[in-house]
Amino acid sequence: MTQFLQQLTNGVVLGATYGLIALGYTMVYGIIQLINFAHGDIFMLGAFGGLALYDVLPHGMQDQIVIALPLCTLAGIALSVAVAVVMERVAYRPLRNAPRLAPLITAIGVSAMIEEGTRLWYPGAKAPLDFPQLLPSGAVTVGGVRISYASIVVVVVAVVLMIALQAFVLRSRTGRAMRATAQDPDTAKLMGINTDRVIVITFVLGAALAAVAGVLQGARLGTVRFDDGFIAGLKAFTAAVLGGIGNITGCVAGGFILGIVEVMAVQYLPSGSGYKDLWAFVVLILVLVFKPNGLFGEEVTVRA
């Protein structure tokens, strides 16, 4: 039982990361029906942005987690958001009325460029890089289950951000504009909504959340690599589909479910650790076959 709870905490931490990344997928897909393949790489860039700032911080500040963590997170957000905005403007916007294949293929190209650009030009990124200890070390033990402070920070930050995003989308004026654009861009435009701006904001929000996830994951695992975004992005997309794409609550739930499934597979299945990346895809296919709108999604009519 202890072992089950121990793995459960691991799963929740993992799921919080997937959920944060998945939000970007779900929002962008909800609004322009684009599977933004490059979103996983935006997540990876967040970690590299944080690392880059950390390396230039004076030594006194590097050791102060309370200062260094927020600063590095901001740097990560800045880099991810900047790249996301450029990506939207240069690669996706010109193709908004093109056949559906075109933006998807472009997204693959953007993903390859970000990944390879990082590998080629970030100093030392051809090998895995050491990520600084930005999260508090140590742990509390509750009933034999060891919960590290680091995982508490990750989960709390993720949950707070998810609630804030939900509030933003439901309550704020911009949030309403986002929902209107998602439902019907043409009508939204007629109602005086600047849909281009709304789309950019969507990309910015998604990138910022992914960047936070990137910095937190880098700090938790102690290492970053240029191709971290690929598998993480795929799993996050699965989480979004699992929860019902376009649905923020569902997306978060999907992230947690996926994280827990993965960790439990490692614990209870034979040679589970080798197959751990497999379950996300099995879940994805099962969901799409039996419940294509996701666990929490409403019936969506296909828009031409």
Place this chain on the structure above:
Amino acid sequence: MTSAFLRIFDRYREQILRRTGPRGRVLLIAGVVLCLISSVLPWGVSGVGYTNPLGGNLQSVGIGGPRLYVLLLTLVACVGLTSVDGRRRSSLAASLGNLIISVYILRGLVHEGGGTGAVGVGAWVALVGSLVLFLGADTLPVTPRNVLPRLSAVADIALIFVVIGVGLAALVVGLDIEDDKQFVAFAIFVVALVVAANGLGVAAAFTSAFDRYRYIGYAVAAAAAFAFPFTQHGNAQWMAVFARVGVFAAAAIGLNVVVGLAGLLDLGYIAFFGIGGYVSALLSNAVFTTVHVHLPFLLVIPLGAAVAAFFGVLVGAPTLRLRGDYLAIVTLGFGEIFRIVAINWTGLTKGPNGIAGIPDLKLPGGFDFGKPHTVFGQLLPFQSNYYFLDIFLIAGVMVFFARVNDSRIGRAWVAIREDELAARAMGINTVALKLLAFGIGATLAGTAGTINVHIGEAIEPNAYQFIFSALLLSAVVLGGMGTVAGPILGAALLYAIPEKLRFVQDYRLFLFGLALILLMRFRPEGLIVSRRRQREFHEGGSGADAMSQPGQVAPV
């Protein structure tokens, strides 16, 4: 928009020509003269600079290497002085080629010679000359591409021979160039020449000639493909590369059925290639294997294809009911599942190590693919055997593709691709037909995969990562979706160029990402254009737009 401009320009062409004429004419003539002079002057300074001159001795008077390219391109640029349609495009391409070559060589001379002291007078003249030439070409009016008059059947057939022959010659000459810089200069020359010729209507004439004498065209192309190994003088290096390219090209055509015809984005395509590969590897009694069975290869091919098809249907059946982009992500997921299973099912696949020491193919008649053979007095390295096998494979796949494309099924696929709801309303069984396309794609990939592992003599899960699916996809997109020849061209370019220019290998994936973005933005129809496709990608433009550009190469 563009077509409206073109019509206006057409009407006022004479006036515009008169107005911009004199200044442009002077610039053009000056540029031509300067470039011609530069092509015989020394580009380097003797004793300084390259120890390995760029083709011929750059330090003395004479024509050779890049100077020959400049000379030829300058002659092409002379069309700017005539009133032929498409002269602007052609002379711009030629002068731009000149400009790039001269800047490239200049930089090389400065870099290697350690300063501008290593640069000879010719290089400077070439730089100035090509700049003047370019400015002159830029004053020319925009016209539609030229339409070459149709002469006679003999001329058409001759054109087919000449174009394919020149293509083969360019390939042979290019591969023969060992120095990276020389090759880059040559590649710039070839690209500039192709663009210029395209502007003058050669491509369109070739296409219509090919359409008219299709069987002669295919026969000539096949003959050129068969002739290629004989140009290599027994050297195995390029035969090894092209044996691989051939297999990838065959797989790319299969992917083209799925993506180009039926419009289904399959991002796990490489998995089917891998499934065929593993079936073939396991049944050939390799040195490091888990299954000690050796079946004859002629039996293994259909087995590998069948297993791949089975998995294709298994993945496709449930997901093809869904929207298109879900299919993309599910196939991507399937590709990863395949790879993860191949890594972890060590009892069958030997895990990350893969199965190594796969024997060479042997045909029932005793023909051993692992031995070099002497044909027509030429010793052909053993890789040529696989290359010839590839040609048969590609020919088969091409015939299949062409037949399907022109059939009811092909039309139904196009209808589904264009508008699935409408297609369904017309009584097309969309799910069954999509599944058929998906299954055919998987089958073709499996077939190519069975051959691939014998060429590589080993199989290993990481050769089947997502990025290779993406590479195959970009071969299709680059070459031209929905065309037969496109994927072959795309595969050849994407796989052979990094082999030739080994210094770009590290940048290969970055450049390929960039290329995908630029292609989708500026030329989504690819290098070889299917007329149907072009209309689709340039929606919004009038029909006349597509018609007014007869220079586009139609599906071959």
Place this chain on the structure above:
Amino acid sequence: MRNRYVVRAAIPAIIGVIAVTGCGSNKSSGGGSGSSGSHTVVIGMSAPLTGPLSALGLGMKNSVDLAIKQANAANKVKGWTIKFDPQDDQADANVGGTVAAHLASESNLVGVVGTLNSSVAQQEQKAYNDQNIVMISPANTNPALTQGDNYSSGNKSRPYASYFRVATTDAIQGPFAAQYLKSQGINKVATVNDQKTYGAGLVAEFEKQWKAQGGTITSHQTINPGDKDFSGVISKIKPTGAQALYYGGEYPEAGPLSKQMKAGGLNIPLMGGDGIYDPTYVKLAGPKSEGDLATSVGAPTDKLSSAQAFVSAYKSAGYKEDFSAYGAYSYDAANVIINALAKVLPGKTSIDSSTRQAIVAAVQSTDFDGVTGHVSFDQYGDTTNKVLTVYKVKGGAWVPVKTDTFNS
């Protein structure tokens, strides 16, 4: 006109790009001048020159380059000049296949030094063997490469006659590590491996010896190359009460694994093979990796008297990179080939299949004192030198703690 605008904008861009990046010159580092003879013979290399393991690969490349330059300068192979053709296999078995096809198709190539990774070697052996090209690895340790797939059942058979290695195998390295851990009073060990030829083989040999000497394996886990989140595996191992973790694999995964173990409260030493014996491991594993262990083949190069000449020659040649773990072995491997060439080539004017066969035979009968000790091969192509060293992380660096000749 849009058309003109695009063309005009393209010009400065294109020219700028050429002027800045330009020729991408990659002058291959040829092995010295061509003064010693008119005929050219090529020695190739397959090693990771880029990517996570490039630190090891570049050390190998420079060391072979040094050996070839010295041989050319001393005119060791009369009438012939040796050229060096290093190729990057990126530590990727798939790329290795392409490299092998490329090298094997060179008509003047007689030998290849490499690879670093056993999994890559497995994909290259056949291509060279088919052409009778000698392949000598300074670093492959998986026994199957020389003794066949069924070596563990005692059914040894050599798959490729042209493949040799100057590194000791995992059949020696794994048990050596087991003996050392036992001598430190450890009884319960968990193992993790990355399922690659090297990692899985190393762990299998370790476990065999460990059980034979009465130890307990508390958990046997596998990961995939490229993994980075090990929290699930660590949580699974922790309650088993392992006193040490034996890892079969390389440092890009081992470093983060060690770091996450200690952060996750699993404070036991990680021990691995030569695949983690690199400074990068210590960097990735962080300050808490103090006390982690690794075995590596041979005695420490800078402690070996026979290696002093090599170390000083390497330094004075001015290579940018350190010779790292396999430099001395690569140097010896290159010299094995050069010695064979010196025996076979003089008097010949071209290289054909019988020349290549003679070179393979000459390599098989190699017998000389190299910088890593005495070099000769047994009937499987394995080195007869069985010296190993245990290293420990101390003060942020690997420090040798025990050097010994293995006996079971």
